Amino acid sequence: MKLSLSNGIFCKLRLEGNLAAVKHLGFQNIEFNMKSIKKEHDTDVYREQKALATSGLDCLTLHSAVMHVKDPIEVHQAVYYGKISLECARALDAPLMTVHSNVSKKLPRHVREKCLNEIFGEIKPFAKSLDIKLALENLSYTSTGFGKNVEQLEEVLGVIDPEGKMGITFDLCHALETKEMDNLLEAYGSRICNVHMANKAHTPFTQETVELTHFLTKLHDYGYEGPITLELEHRTLMEEIAKSKAFFEKLLMKY
Numbered sequence: 001m002k003l004s005l006s007n008g009i010f011c012k013l014r015l016e017g018n019l020a021a022v023k024h025l026g027f028q029n030i031e032f033n034m035k036s037i038k039k040e041h042d043t044d045v046y047r048e049q050k051a052l053a054t055s056g057l058d059c060l061t062l063h064s065a066v067m068h069v070k071d072p073i074e075v076h077q078a079v080y081y082g083k084i085s086l087e088c089a090r091a092l093d094a095p096l097m098t099v100h101s102n103v104s105k106k107l108p109r110h111v112r113e114k115c116l117n118e119i120f121g122e123i124k125p126f127a128k129s130l131d132i133k134l135a136l137e138n139l140s141y142t143s144t145g146f147g148k149n150v151e152q153l154e155e156v157l158g159v160i161d162p163e164g165k166m167g168i169t170f171d172l173c174h175a176l177e178t179k180e181m182d183n184l185l186e187a188y189g190s191r192i193c194n195v196h197m198a199n200k201a202h203t204p205f206t207q208e209t210v211e212l213t214h215f216l217t218k219l220h221d222y223g224y225e226g227p228i229t230l231e232l233e234h235r236t237l238m239e240e241i242a243k244s245k246a247f248f249e250k251l252l253m254k255y
């Protein structure tokens, strides 16, 4: 398993400072979160490419810009977010992009299905043409988006991925908050290709818990060797991030 840090935690910093902070903490790998890019720069992928190359960091995954569509009129914007994110993933040489369902949990089912079809009907072939794998993330009950448990994710995947080729980004924080860890592991254990690692409320783990040990043991049993991406609340102190990093470096050696 490869330890990585989501740079979304430093999204308030300018891009160079953001990546420098990741580097300063001693990480080698990042998940590039699109919220690190200012809106006016969102099509200038060469800027990101240059900043990443200068940092020497390896971008294992990219977290797409997401929009939880609450009216079909917003579909075009969600498609645009997905496509600029894919352009950025290509520029950063990231083989995998984390996506949300992009639809609001408030939409009625038939509208949800229509929107899902339209959004992923555009994003999927574009991702394929760039050779980037998509990984759908499980959400928390606090999210405005649809897809917090197996039932909801099955509905989404049934529409956007009938071939069963899409990966799963397993967010442990969300799974703990929704109490869905075991159900999600059972349904998607073998499809996990990215992990968002944090305790409830995106606080950092700094010691073992029963749930964490159980989760990592299960991941190991499924043969998981992908990223363990620390995805932490943006107010987390640098020393807490460093502590969590040191904790996982030691812990992951056991798996």
Ligand SMILES: [Zn+2]
Pocket: 137, 171, 196, 231
């Ligand atoms: Zn997440």
